Amino acid sequence: MKQSIMRKLISLGMLLGLVIAFAGSSRYFLTSGNIISIFRDVSIVGIIGVGLTFVILTGGIDLSTGSMMGLVGMVMANIYQYTLLPIPLMLLAGIAVGIIAGLFNGLIVTRLHVPEFIATLSTMGIFRALTYIIAIKKNGLITSQPLKAVDFVWLGGGVGGFYYVIIVFILMAVAGQIILKYTSFGTNLYAVGSNVKAAKLSGINIEKTRLLAYAAVGFCVSVATIFQTARMQNTTVLIGTGMEFNVIAAVVVGGCALSGGRGDVTGTLIGALFMATLNNGIYKFQISTSYQLIIKGTIIICVVIFDSWYSKRMARITKEQKRSEASV
Amino acid sequence: MKRGLLALALVVVMGATSLAGCSSGGRDEGSGSTAAAAGAEEAGGSNGKVKDPYTEDTKIAYIAHDLSTPVNQAWLEGIRSACEYYDNITVQEFNGDSSAENQVQIMSEVINQGFDSIIIQCSDGGALADSVAQAEAAGIPVITLNLDANTVHSALVQMADYDAGRLVAEEIAKEIGEEGNIVIIQGIAGVSRTDNLEKGFRDTIANYSNIKIIGSQAADFEKEKATTVMNSFLTQFDKIDGVFAINDAMAEGASLAIQQTNRLAEMVIWGADGESAALDMIEAGTMTGTIYTNCWDQGSSAAQIALLMVGSEYNYSVLSATPKVIMEPVIVTKDSVGSIAEEDRW
Secondary structure: OOHHHHHHHHHHHHHHHHHHHHHHHOOOOOOHHHHHHHHHHHHHHHHHHHHHHHHHHOOOOOOOHHHHHHHHHHHHHHHHHHOOOOHHHHHHHHHHHHHHHHHHHHHHHHOOOOOHHHHHHHHHHHHHHHHHHOOOEEOOEEOOEEOOEHHHHHHHOEEOOEEHHHHHHHHHHHHHHHHHHHOHHHHHHHHHHHOHHHHHHOOOOHHHHHHHHHHHHHHHHHHHHHHHHHHHOEEOOOOOOOHHHHHHHHHHHOOOOOOOOOOOHHHHHHHHHHHHHHHHHHHOOOOOHHHHHHHHHHHHHHHHHHHHHHHHHHHHHHHHHHHHHHHO | OHHHHHHHHHHHHHHHHOOOOOOOOOOOEOOOOHHHHHHHHHHOOOOOOOOOOOOOOEEEEEEEOOOOOHHHHHHHHHHHHHHOOOOOEEEEEEEOOOOHHHHHHHHHHHHHOOOOEEEEOOOOHHHHHHHHHHHHHOOOOEEEEOOOOOOOOOEEEEOOOHHHHHHHHHHHHHHOOOOEEEEEEEOOOOOHHHHHHHHHHHHHHOOOOOEEEEEEEEOOOOHHHHHHHHHHHHHHOOOOOEEEEOOHHHHHHHHHHHHHOOOHHHOEEEOOEOOHHHHHHHHHOOOOEEEEOOHHHHHHHHHHHHHHHHOOOOOHHHOOOOOEEEOOOEEEOOOOHHHOOHHHOO
16 A cells, blocks of 8 residues: 555544544534534634645745735725725735735745745744734724625635535645646645755756745635634734644644655645644543643644654665565 | 646636625625524523523633733632532633634634533634624623623623723823823733723823823733833833833833833833732832732622523523623722732732
8 A cells, every 4th residue: 555545544543533532531522513613623724734735745834824814814804994895806805915925935935045934934924014014993003803794704604504614625625636646736846845956857947836835825825814704704913823833733744744745635634634623622621721732732742753753664664675676 | 738727727616616606896794693693583581591500510611812821810710719619610711822713713612512601801802703692692691801792792891991091191190290201011902901901091191291102012911022122112212201011011021121221210110900920019119000900809700790690591682782890990009009918919
């Protein structure tokens, strides 16, 4: 069996273990309302995770996704407050801002050759600062901005108890996986992450590939922001704070290597589900918040350690197989 | 090529899905969460299920903005102290980690788990409005602490904020002879307590034509950030007569910065909340004053209101506005700090 499939099965097994543990310890866990709630919570992280998977596959990182959410939300709020532009145009503007912000990150990395960690750490601050600058003020003070148009808030709802954000997440995950596995862009992402020199020698435009990956994150962030603000019927200067770490955790737990070249959207989906299930289930124990954090952190460390051990073991097995084939 | 086009088409469909159904034209703002409204209409004037919270199993959720702060810890202790005599009552705390989105998720969680009442310090009143409305519609009374939700709910138990800002302004004006330069160290922009305190302060200072607010800067309620902000003010301005920090932690940070430049004698330093560390600094003379609120009593009051609501037949839909309990603000200076008993310091 292929290593990637085996790794996913192991991730699924860990998720199943979590589900069994929580279902056994709380009667509220396996209720339809709670399951829908988990999927609703996973969708925002998952939508951003689809785009971030592209970036991480190239060996890059993006720490600015949370701040980007703030900027996209506040641009939409300004359009909502100060213009009579119809809601679809407001949404398109939000998506455009997300893509531009993503491209901005990509340009700093590819044209100015600033390491991704530093570049996106800087833009994390820049995007948040821009959010504050354009924040709507009442009587001189920044206030949160209601977004209550009926044309907009329906996005935060659903049909038959199934939220629209879940449907969009599933569709985007499918689209993302198809792009990764069946398009040349997807192949280029893996090639750049696996061996950038070899990718360059084989004629792949490294800069364009990375730029497009960052643009994809920007697009995904803007879609996630639309649904998050529709759910809250509101946006604030602080929206998205800490989101980058939730998304990175989901992508890494799902099997994406931070060094690049390994992973896919399916793994990210499983990772996001794992994190959302963990966050949801831990509340059921009714223990102190501090111990909740210890338990969550310990589980995540164990998963990452396992992933590291598994990768090394698989690499060793592959090496031995190649050696034995060569000797034959 | 074909696969690329297929993938691109799928991506476009994804983007279009988020726009589908949106009609063009002006804005039509609904009256609030349709689910919440429907639930409230069905419930009518009575929530239909009444339990005795003092004998039957009762769960209260406390959702903090940031559980690590002394204010939140004191509220939690107050809530627990109101319930600890009754073994059937469970109090479960949740930490919002200063995030409205986290609190929205937690609200969904506690509603699913069937908690009997929710006590919450809303990180953002607008963002939490729908969640609070859903909880009320589900028959779960919501009591907010300090930071309100922008929807009618069972009760708000708050420190005086606008009035506290007004009192601080009057005290500072008195102490500096109604003339001089003042700086403000702000909290987190957009948080209602920050805004109301500052508004009360600014509105009152505006009555003193010889007092100028020469600088204001946010330090996000954090002591370390306030030290940095105050250092910046001290290098920028030769003459500062008064400092108002929106909370005591920031006032403490500001005081540290001022002490390090040996300019303590030049200015008065005021905070708000009444933390025990601030009271100690007032006694030591390194801070001038604060507005004290007994946060244990505040938490305890919220819990007692919650239990009252759980055990009553009332429904929030009969309310046209959220009923409020406003805690007494106590002006604390070096002369009066001794009147705050040790057991009342949090």
